[in-house]
Amino acid sequence: MILEIANYIGIIAFAISGSMKGIKKGMDLLGILVLGFSTALGGGVIADLLLGKTPPTNLTYLPYPLTALISSLITFTFYKIFANVGKPLLYADAIGLGAFAASGASLAYSIDPSPLLVIMIGSVTAVGGGVIRDLLSNEIPLVLSREFYATAAILGSSIYFILRFEGISNYYDIIISFIVTSLLRIIAMKMNWELPKAIKNK
Amino acid sequence: MILEIANYIGIIAFAISGSMKGIKKGMDLLGILVLGFSTALGGGVIADLLLGKTPPTNLTYLPYPLTALISSLITFTFYKIFANVGKPLLYADAIGLGAFAASGASLAYSIDPSPLLVIMIGSVTAVGGGVIRDLLSNEIPLVLSREFYATAAILGSSIYFILRFEGISNYYDIIISFIVTSLLRIIAMKMNWELPKAIKNK
Amino acid sequence: MILEIANYIGIIAFAISGSMKGIKKGMDLLGILVLGFSTALGGGVIADLLLGKTPPTNLTYLPYPLTALISSLITFTFYKIFANVGKPLLYADAIGLGAFAASGASLAYSIDPSPLLVIMIGSVTAVGGGVIRDLLSNEIPLVLSREFYATAAILGSSIYFILRFEGISNYYDIIISFIVTSLLRIIAMKMNWELPKAIKNK
Incomplete structure (x- = not known):
């Protein structure tokens, strides 16, 4: 239930991020809908x-998909x-990141642990949608750089695996992994955490 | 039968469009064949x-695939x-668009309505091949902008769904959807139809 | 056994090539690992x-995957x-190319000849990983140009098909196809073989 709500928050935040990118790239309405849709649902x-789960x-x-399309349409309008609402969106995005990672990890575990x-x-x-968004916008995926x-x-998906492997029931494992992932992302934003690079930025 | 012919027209038109792009990008013969092939068959x-239909x-x-490869080879030569034959190619492309959309929608309906x-x-x-062509050419997919x-x-795929849902037999539904899609595309070219953008072109 | 060793050589060479590209593009550690991983394993x-073989x-x-990740980590460090070891890497890459082509062709034949x-x-x-590497780096895939x-x-995959079709047992077919592919690639490097283009380089 909590996860379901978090999932919708994620879809909305990702759809907005995708359609904003489409708008900035000067795409027409269709391109904006496609970008919002792909960002929100492409990872899943x-x-x-x-995992062979088709369709x-x-x-x-x-x-x-309706949530994603309506969110993109509202963003377009x-x-x-x-x-001008960059900051709240970043929090929504972090919630979506956690919810998507936890649901994805849970689905994978039940198919092949x-x-x-x-x-x-x-x-x-969690991040596949963002990668598709950047590929379609002809940019290097942000998540990679x-x-x-x-x-x-x-990290959140790894925690999910450990919890489930240790026998934590198929509910707390999802909630804990979701909360840890989202919190990690929010703390990382606040603290400006970065990963090391081989070559320093110019 | 009509659809089968339209399908081949589409494969030929899409393969030409893909290999022309490869030629313009200075690719070698293999790149041109790959681009023609992907444009013609990648969407399918x-x-x-x-839909889980593998291979x-x-x-x-x-x-x-032979039609696509031969078309690309002829384009290369x-x-x-x-x-210099841009205009007839645009009509062939519109026919392919309609044929591909109608066949795709029909296949999907029979797997999951x-x-x-x-x-x-x-x-x-219908458009997946064009998106792959542009991604491989390092450009923002044209269909999005x-x-x-x-x-x-x-629209053509939506019409297919409605026709089939309303019980139109699995032949007229395809033909009507094919013709409507291709006609819509041709009229749109003639009339310079465009979708709205959030930001006006500079 | 020979093929297994060649496979690992390929994974290592491809992972190094992917993570070097990530380093040059100024990506952080994660991006570099992702690029190394995708280059080494994305084709497979x-x-x-x-082929419908999921997961x-x-x-x-x-x-x-562990070989790919460790190779990328070592490259990063x-x-x-x-x-400065471009040349030996090119040979390792050629060995990987042959091993991957032979294994891929063999798997496909056993599913649908x-x-x-x-x-x-x-x-x-054989080349899918390199295409993903270049797409994620926002470049036209090298293998196409x-x-x-x-x-x-x-050519190596075609030879595999012919050998297996002619009844050569499921071991020599792989080894011969692997060796021919790798040799072709190495000779091509030595001789600067190129495919024709429609437009001459400026």
Whole structure:
């Protein structure tokens, strides 16, 4: 129930982030809808494909895609307002990151409890949409070059695996992993955490 | 039968468009073949993956890939001629768009008659190849930023869903959806239809 | 056994090539690991998806992903050394190309002995990782615009198909195809083989 709400918060936040990017790139209404949709639901679609779950839930369970499309449409209509609410959006995005990572990891575990697969699918569910958004916008995916973002999803998915492996029931494991991932992301934003680079920034 | 012919017209038109792009980007023969192939058959491959139909028909039913490869090879050889036949190619492309959207929507409906899935798969079958072409060419996918193109595929796939849902037999539904999609695209070209943008072009 | 060793050589060489690219693009540690991982294992993942083999072996059979991650981590730590060993790396890369093409073609043949599918899957297994690497780095995939690289994989996969089709047992077919592909690639490097282009380089 908490996770369900967090999932919708994530879909809305991701759809807004995707459609804002489309607007900035000068795309038309359709491009903006596609970008919002892909950012919100693309990670889950890739995860389902990797797990052999076809057709993907995000395309057949209507409330999710409808939420993404309506959020993108509202962003398109009121984009000047959304351009000024960066901060609250970042929190919503962190909540979505945690919810997506926890749901993805849980789904993967129930199909094949291989540790790497669970961590991978949790992370792909969480950040895959953002990667698609940046590829379609002809940019290097942000998650690969900035900040403690995907790392939070990887740590959160790892925690999910450990909890479930240790026999924590299939509810607390999701909630704990969701909260830890989102908190990690929020703390990382507040503290400006960064991962090391091989070459220093110019 | 009509659809089968339209499908081949689409494969040829899409393969030419893909290999022309490869030629313009200075790719070698292989890159040009890959681009022609992906543009012509990539949408159908993604659609099959999303529907769990593996291996994808476009890779196992030989006449389709052979048509794409031969078309790309001919484009490579006579590229100067093809550079000057833009207009007829646009019509062939519109016919392909309609044929691909109708076949994709029909396949999706027979696997899972969820409205969004049918519309999505129809559209992906029609425009997915063009998106791959532009990603491989390091450009923002044209279908996301220009013209009434993907929109025609979305409308055509929606019409397919409605017709089939209303009980129109599995033949007229395809033909009508194919013709409507192609006509919409051609009219849109003639009339310079465009979708609204949030930010006006500079 | 020989193939298994060649496979690991390939994973290591591809992971180094991916993480070097990430380092050059100024990515942080995570981006570098993701790029190394995708380059080494992405081709096999796509091949498994196209064949309906989910979840993909590269994500569930731990030694492969661990090899990729450790290679990327070592590249990150000692990147200055790796920047100066271009030549041995090219040989390792050629060995990987052959090993991946032969394994991919063999897997495809055992699922569906359609000639085009076998050639396609062998080639995708061999060069798919490099294409993902370049897409994530916002560049036109090198394999599409330069050198006799993917062509070696295509020829090698074709040879695999012919050998197996002619009844050569499921061991020599792999070894011969592996050696021919790697040799073709190495000879092509030595001889500067190139494919024709429609437009001459400026």
